[in-house]
Amino acid sequence: MTGILQLLLLVSVTMASEPSCPACSKYDYEEKVLERMIRMEFAFEKELKDNKAVSETVEEDLTRIKEENERLHATVDALKDQQEQAERRLVSLMEEVERNQSSTLEKIVSDSNTTLEQTIAAFNDMKDQIATPLVYFNAHFPQTTSLSTGEVIVYKTVETNHGNGYSATTGKFTAPERGLYLFFMHTCTSSTKYSYLQIVKDGSVLIRSVQYEKESFSCSSSQVFVQLDVGETVWVQCSSGSSNRQLNENSSYRWTSFGGALIHN
Numbered sequence: 001m002t003g004i005l006q007l008l009l010l011v012s013v014t015m016a017s018e019p020s021c022p023a024c025s026k027y028d029y030e031e032k033v034l035e036r037m038i039r040m041e042f043a044f045e046k047e048l049k050d051n052k053a054v055s056e057t058v059e060e061d062l063t064r065i066k067e068e069n070e071r072l073h074a075t076v077d078a079l080k081d082q083q084e085q086a087e088r089r090l091v092s093l094m095e096e097v098e099r100n101q102s103s104t105l106e107k108i109v110s111d112s113n114t115t116l117e118q119t120i121a122a123f124n125d126m127k128d129q130i131a132t133p134l135v136y137f138n139a140h141f142p143q144t145t146s147l148s149t150g151e152v153i154v155y156k157t158v159e160t161n162h163g164n165g166y167s168a169t170t171g172k173f174t175a176p177e178r179g180l181y182l183f184f185m186h187t188c189t190s191s192t193k194y195s196y197l198q199i200v201k202d203g204s205v206l207i208r209s210v211q212y213e214k215e216s217f218s219c220s221s222s223q224v225f226v227q228l229d230v231g232e233t234v235w236v237q238c239s240s241g242s243s244n245r246q247l248n249e250n251s252s253y254r255w256t257s258f259g260g261a262l263i264h265n
């Protein structure tokens with residue numbers, strides 16, 4: 001465009017400067033005009049060439065800018081993708097943290113529950129160990145016939161037998177629990193009759209008694225502590241037998257009896 005304007009300017013300047021000098025021939029003049037026109041054409045062509053070069057450069061620049069723009073767009077898109085991915089990761093991480101927190105809490109609760117239950121179980125065990133189990137018995141009504149040496153006194157009427165240690169068949173007590181026991185025998189005789197009795201543990205004498213009254217009934221009581229293991233046996237037996245060794249009993253008065261209890265384990 002500027003090239004065309006310059007050309008018009010050149011033409012008009014040329015027209016305006018037509019010589020009026022008489023020395024110059026018409027041919028001369030036309031020759032000069034032609035020369036100028038040729039120069040102008042050259043200049044014009046150069047201008048056109050320059051213009052083309054400029055426009056090519058501009059086009060190249062435009063293409064570069066376009067490409068640059070596309071690259072920028074691609075970069076922006078990639079950044080956007082990355083941001084979205086990061087956001088998604090953050091959200092899932094937060095959800096995981098939440099899940100972990102609640103599962104940690106559940107674990108703490110269940111661990112406490114387990115600990116509590118174990119403590120309760122241990123406490124109950126301890127309680128069982130500390131507490132003395134209930135073991136005691138009391139029986140009366142033995143044989144009232146003459147006794148022989150070593151004869152076991154069988155107290156046939158059982159009043160109490162907690163823990164089932166006493167047998168009314170054998171007259172013997174078998175320890176169902178280990179521990180310290182207290183045994184007693186309460187023995188009555190009619191006048192002129194003797195009682196020679198002893199409490200034994202598996203045959204070893206723990207305590208012995210003898211009693212006799214010439215004029216009337218009489219009674220005596222003996223007690224003994226003994227440590228027993230489970231299964232050890234205690235009973236009452238006659239330590240010296242004879243026809244005048246007889247016990248006295250009356251079911252309504254409950255004279256002669258044998259009993260015991262676990263007092264400490």
Ligand SMILES: *[C@@H]1O[C@H](CO)[C@@H](O)[C@H](O)[C@H]1NC(C)=O
Binds near residue numbers: 093096097100
């Ligand atoms: C969630 O717990 C799992 C298993 O204990 C662990 O591997 C993971 O790192 C935890 N996640 C977070 C975010 O704390």
Ligand SMILES: *[C@@H]1O[C@H](CO)[C@@H](O)[C@H](O)[C@H]1NC(C)=O
Binds near residue numbers: 113114116117
């Ligand atoms: C422990 O959990 C069990 C089962 O959920 C429940 O039955 C029990 O009562 C809990 N124990 C304690 C001591 O809370």
Ligand SMILES: *[C@@H]1O[C@H](CO)[C@@H](O)[C@H](O)[C@H]1NC(C)=O
Binds near residue numbers: 249250
């Ligand atoms: C028991 O004692 C009562 C009252 O003294 C008497 O009547 C009874 O005969 C006695 N029974 C025995 C078996 O000794």
